[in-house]
Amino acid sequence: MHELALCRSIADIVRRTAAERRVVRVHLRIGELRQVVPDTLVYCWSMTSAGTDLDGAELVVDRVPARLRCPDCGHVSAMGDFPDFGCAACDGASCEVESGEEFLITAMDLVET
Amino acid sequence: MGRFHRHDDGPAHSHDDHSGYATGIERVEVLERIFDENDRLAAANRADLAAAGVWSVNLMSSPGAGKTALLRETLVRLAGVTRIGVVEGDIETSLDADRLAGFGAEIALVNTGNGFGGECHLDAPMVRSALPRLPLADLDLVLIENVGNLVCPAEFDVGEHARAMVYSITEGEEKPLKYPVMFRSADLVLINKIDLLPHLDFDLELFRANLRAVNPRVATIGTSARTGDGVDEWCAWLISRGARPARR
Numbered sequence: 001m002h003e004l005a006l007c008r009s010i011a012d013i014v015r016r017t018a019a020e021r022r023v024v025r026v027h028l029r030i031g032e033l034r035q036v037v038p039d040t041l042v043y044c045w046s047m048t049s050a051g052t053d054l055d056g057a058e059l060v061v062d063r064v065p066a067r068l069r070c071p072d073c074g075h076v077s078a079m080g081d082f083p084d085f086g087c088a089a090c091d092g093a094s095c096e097v098e099s100g101e102e103f104l105i106t107a108m109d110l111v112e113t
Numbered sequence: 114m115g116r117f118h119r120h121d122d123g124p125a126h127s128h129d130d131h132s133g134y135a136t137g138i139e140r141v142e143v144l145e146r147i148f149d150e151n152d153r154l155a156a157a158n159r160a161d162l163a164a165a166g167v168w169s170v171n172l173m174s175s176p177g178a179g180k181t182a183l184l185r186e187t188l189v190r191l192a193g194v195t196r197i198g199v200v201e202g203d204i205e206t207s208l209d210a211d212r213l214a215g216f217g218a219e220i221a222l223v224n225t226g227n228g229f230g231g232e233c234h235l236d237a238p239m240v241r242s243a244l245p246r247l248p249l250a251d252l253d254l255v256l257i258e259n260v261g262n263l264v265c266p267a268e269f270d271v272g273e274h275a276r277a278m279v280y281s282i283t284e285g286e287e288k289p290l291k292y293p294v295m296f297r298s299a300d301l302v303l304i305n306k307i308d309l310l311p312h313l314d315f316d317l318e319l320f321r322a323n324l325r326a327v328n329p330r331v332a333t334i335g336t337s338a339r340t341g342d343g344v345d346e347w348c349a350w351l352i353s354r355g356a357r358p359a360r361r
Contacts, residue, residue: 002265005232009147017143024138028147035264035294083293084326093329105143112137 003036003044010045011054013105023057025109031100032066032079066100151269154237158244158272165249167198169257170351171235171273173295175288176261178281179305181209182338183347184258188216190348191254198247200257202235209258221246225260234265237272254351263288267295275354279336281306282313286320293327301332303347308337 014026030036038061045059066079068087075089076098085095146152162169174180184199191197197218201210202225210222221243225232232239240257247255257273259266278299280288283306289296296302302324310317324331334350336343 002232002234002268005234005236006147009150012150013143013145013147017141017145021139033294035268082326083290085297085329086326093325103148104146107143108141109138110141111139 003041004048006036006041007044007048010059010105011048011052014054014057014108017105017108018110020113021110022113023054023108024111025058025060026105027060027062027107027109029062029064029102029104029106031064031102033097033100034103036103038063062106064099064102067098068095069098070095148268148270151237154241155270155272158237158240159274161244162249162255162272162274165252167249167252167255168354169255169273169275170354171257171259171266171271171276172279173259173263173266173276173299174261174279174281174305175263175284178261178279178284179338180258180261180279181212183279183303183305183336183344184256185213185216186338186341186344187256187348187351188213188218190344191351192217194348195253195352196251198249198252198255200235200240200243200247200255202239202258202260204231204233204260219247219252232265233260233262234269235259235271236269240271263292263295267292267298275300277301277303279303279305282309282315282317282320286316286323289320289323289327296324296331297328299328299331301334301350302328303343304333304335306337306339307335307342308340 010026014023030038041061042059049055049057067076068079068085069076070087070090070092072092073087073090075087077088079100086093087095172180172184188197199213199218199220201213201220201222203209205224205226207222210220213220223235223239223243225235225239235257257271276299278295278301280302282304324333334343334346336347338344
């Protein structure tokens with residue numbers, strides 16, 4: 001629902017990094033716990049970049065699964081469809097998120113112009 | 114020299130991508146968080162508020178959960194007790210800000226449809242634009258009423274010191290499971306419209322179990338803006354928490 005706003009933030013970082021070079025691809029890493037719909041993000045990106053210096057630049061999304069670590073027993077588990085942050089191994093009440101909250105630009109493919 | 118290396122004059126990048134040679138494409142490693150700019154301004158907001166001795170709470174809920182009615186009761190009770198500023202976020206209209214006027218609080222309206230593209234949430238730059246319209250030096254507490262939405266507001270740090278959610282029991286027991294990011298981000302959940310409990314098939318214990326699954330340590334207060342149930346307890350939470358140093 002906020003993918004348009006995110007596209008603006010992404011474009012700001014991309015332009016600053018590209019520094020006049022043509023942007024072919026932008027590689028993103030997005031955790032599953034981030035409320036971002038990759039298809040919607042790609043659609044919004046194509047809409048907002050059309051007719052600009054970023055026209056044609058492709059967004060490539062690497063989705064990172066949510067993994068939880070129990071601070072009591074150290075058990076690491078993948079989060080299933082049911083959003084339960086309790087520990088499956090020791091009944092600990094609250095696991096920490098080991099991965100799944102990432103939201104960053106990891107790399108860009110650029111061409112000198 | 115490895116696939117990725119770092120020059121003194123810029124970020125790491127690779128030279129041994131053979132398809133890259135063919136097309137002239139160069140891969141540049143970036144590793145920049147997309148929320149960096151928002152989070153930088155959120156930290157600035159938090160610092161400005163703290164420097165003025167103000168504690169702030171980001172109030173979030175779905176549309177119609179009763180944020181504004183509860184806020185109005187809060188202002189009535191805390192008038193003369195603590196000095197309150199309100200940042201009122203709405204996509205359009207000043208209807209909610211109008212409902213909060215006349216209770217002694219300073220109000221700064223942010224219409225996200227006006228210059229912010231109709232955003233479904235408040236972000237740190239929007240709150241930053243509203244703070245100069247509040248007399249921070251004369252305030253103790255700033256309540257930030259976010260746009261009614263259980264998805265986007267959870268993602269954006271606006272510079273608050275704590276997050277409170279208004280959940281209404283008419284929304285059903287499964288809301289925490291459907292919106293775990295929002296419920297997990299809250300420091301306090303107000304279980305609102307609690308006066309309707311005898312009239313609904315709502316299972317309060319099932320709701321609490323679902324809430325514990327996503328946020329085991331969260332505090333809860335049952336409230337009703339209509340009858341006033343729990344509102345004093347909520348006000349006490351605001352005052353007692355506000356007296357402590359900022360959490361973040």
